[in-house]
Amino acid sequence: MRLFGDGRAALAGDPVMAERLGWGVRKRSSGGAEIVLAPVDGDPRAEPWIARGRVAPGGGVAVLWEGGGKDWTYLRDAPGVPRYLRRMAEPARGRSFTVGISGLGRVGGLAASALAACAGSGIGTLLIHDCDGGNLERMVQELGSVARWRAGSRLPQVEAAGLGEMMRRCDAFLFAAASAVPPLGTEGEVRLTQFGPNRECLKGALEAANAEGFAGLFLMVSDPVEVLAQTAFHDSNAPEGAWLGTGLAPERVGGLALGVMWGRAMAAAEAAGQGERVARRGVPYGPHSTEVLVYDDPAGPDPALCEAMTRAARTGNYRVRDLGFLPYIGPALSSIVLTLPRLLAGREVLASSFVDGVYFGSPCRLRWGLGPTRRRLAPEVKRQVEELHLLLQDRMARLGLSWR
Numbered sequence: 222m223r224l225f226g227d228g229r230a231a232l233a234g235d236p237v238m239a240e241r242l243g244w245g246v247r248k249r250s251s252g253g254a255e256i257v258l259a260p261v262d263g264d265p266r267a268e269p270w271i272a273r274g275r276v277a278p279g280g281g282v283a284v285l286w287e288g289g290g291k292d293w294t295y296l297r298d299a300p301g302v303p304r305y306l307r308r309m310a311e312p313a314r315g316r317s318f319t320v321g322i323s324g325l326g327r328v329g330g331l332a333a334s335a336l337a338a339c340a341g342s343g344i345g346t347l348l349i350h351d352c353d354g355g356n357l358e359r360m361v362q363e364l365g366s367v368a369r370w371r372a373g374s375r376l377p378q379v380e381a382a383g384l385g386e387m388m389r390r391c392d393a394f395l396f397a398a399a400s401a402v403p404p405l406g407t408e409g410e411v412r413l414t415q416f417g418p419n420r421e422c423l424k425g426a427l428e429a430a431n432a433e434g435f436a437g438l439f440l441m442v443s444d445p446v447e448v449l450a451q452t453a454f455h456d457s458n459a460p461e462g463a464w465l466g467t468g469l470a471p472e473r474v475g476g477l478a479l480g481v482m483w484g485r486a487m488a489a490a491e492a493a494g495q496g497e498r499v500a501r502r503g504v505p506y507g508p509h510s511t512e513v514l515v516y517d518d519p520a521g522p523d524p525a526l527c528e529a530m531t532r533a534a535r536t537g538n539y540r541v542r543d544l545g546f547l548p549y550i551g552p553a554l555s556s557i558v559l560t561l562p563r564l565l566a567g568r569e570v571l572a573s574s575f576v577d578g579v580y581f582g583s584p585c586r587l588r589w590g591l592g593p594t595r596r597r598l599a600p601e602v603k604r605q606v607e608e609l610h611l612l613l614q615d616r617m618a619r620l621g622l623s624w625r
């Protein structure tokens with residue numbers, strides 16, 4: 222089989238794509254490719270464009286417990302795939318990532334502050350952005366005055382940047398902007414109601430990503446997290462409503478929010494004297510919403526403890542709100558600061574990734590795209606997780622955000 226391309230990644234037997242990319246037959250002097258990708262036919266609206274161990278759409282959440290091949294493939298007919306193949310062929314980034322955060326309010330501002338004070342996180346540069354120029358300048362001044370006395374490893378370099386510059390330079394871009402966080406005293410739903418206004422806020426970032434051919438990770442922090450991650454995939458690929466497929470690859474979009482759900486559930490496990498065991502075996506699944514499910518042990522769950530942990534995860538934000546404060550400290554620290562460096566390093570984290578056409582929270586790992594890691598699940602756990610996934614597939618379809 223002829224290989225094309227002289228970079229870290231090469232294509233196997235696809236002269237048509239090689240010509241589109243301007244890649245010739247691989248030279249002997251380039252040595253063996255680290256990643257060899259084979260073309261496959263598939264549906265770019267419903268599955269990752271580039272995958273290791275491809276799972277065809279239609280299998281639902283079974284990917285959470287079965288499958289897992291090793292071969293690399295790409296969808297030959299995904300219009301947006303060339304820019305990602307080019308990115309894969311570049312030399313590995315090493316351990317000095319550039320991260321961008323747009324939206325420096327309570328959540329984004331605290332996350333940026335904590336990351337700016339973290340040495341050894343793997344983040345070399347932190348680019349920050351906010352639509353409020355005064356707030357941005359304040360954060361530049363504040364984070365510019367974070368320093369350590371005669372310490373060896375350097376803290377991240379913090380710089381203000383526009384969205385275009387972020388899309389040119391970032392390995393990972395975090396969207397934490399919001400225009401309508403429901404105020405204290407709001408009864409009922411406080412996340413889904415942000416969908417319309419936050420979709421508007423997101424437009425500028427998606428336009429910049431498409432204009433710059435962004436091939437980094439696009440990570441959603443703002444609520445409703447999974448719906449907005451779905452929106453990022455949908456709207457970047459169908460800016461006028463009809464599918465073009467030239468936007469963000471679904472596996473390079475993710476949601477960062479399950480970390481705090483797990484933190485709230487762990488507090489309940491510790492209160493029950495089960496912290497150590499649950500920290501080793503427990504797992505949450507699903508969205509950053511009152512529908513999340515938490516298990517003390519998915520292979521053999523204790524129903525009473527699962528119920529207590531799930532309730533804690535579902536209601537933790539309301540408990541802080543009832544005290545007269547908007548919750549953001551646990552979220553910024555658990556969902557972002559304690560998650561992002563591990564994610565960039567390729568270690569398992571809690572995040573939402575594209576699972577059979579919709580974003581769904583689970584233990585995940587970044588291989589190239591973000592995808593779930595597998596666990597052994599008891600039959601009743603599989604059933605509950607499947608039901609939740611179907612509910613989310615229906616919701617995304619009703620919102621006009623999927624092509625099912």
Ligand SMILES: NC(=O)c1ccc[n+]([C@@H]2O[C@H](COP(=O)([O-])OP(=O)(O)OC[C@H]3O[C@@H](n4cnc5c(N)ncnc54)[C@H](O)[C@@H]3O)[C@@H](O)[C@H]2O)c1
Nearest residue numbers: 324325326327328351352398399422442443444478552556
């Ligand atoms: N992922 C999680 O774990 C988690 C947890 C709690 C809250 N949240 C969500 O995070 C979001 C942010 O919450 P917050 O409390 O920080 O809100 P906030 O109101 O304190 O901050 C929002 C910031 O976004 C900025 N902004 C608004 N529109 C913008 C745009 N178009 N471009 C750039 N910046 C823009 C504002 O100037 C402000 O600084 C909300 O949607 C909230 O519900 C997520």
